[in-house]
Amino acid sequence: MAGxxxxxxxxxxxxxxxxxxxxxxxxxxxxxAAVAEARxxxxxxxxxxxxxxxxxxxQIDTLSNQEALPIPRAS
Numbered sequence: 001m002a003g004x005x006x007x008x009x010x011x012x013x014x015x016x017x018x019x020x021x022x023x024x025x026x027x028x029x030x031x032x033a034a035v036a037e038a039r040x041x042x043x044x045x046x047x048x049x050x051x052x053x054x055x056x057x058x059q060i061d062t063l064s065n066q067e068a069l070p071i072p073r074a075s
Contacts, residue, residue: 020051032046032047
């Protein structure tokens with residue numbers, strides 16, 4: 001029989017997750033909560049969405065400013 005989702009009546013799983021936390025000044029945290037609520041999202045989902053959008057614009061391999069050292073090969 002195919003899986004039917006969450007039989008316990010709760011929210012479906014979003015897959016494996018890792019907790020990423022931060023501390024914010026109280027006025028900013030309150031504003032964040034208000035914006036997330038206005039968009040019908042939890043603060044966690046709203047922040048995860050913002051971070052994901054930002055990370056999707058970044059190429060990891062271009063983050064390093066270091067260049068390879070020109071080391072001559074030994075013969």
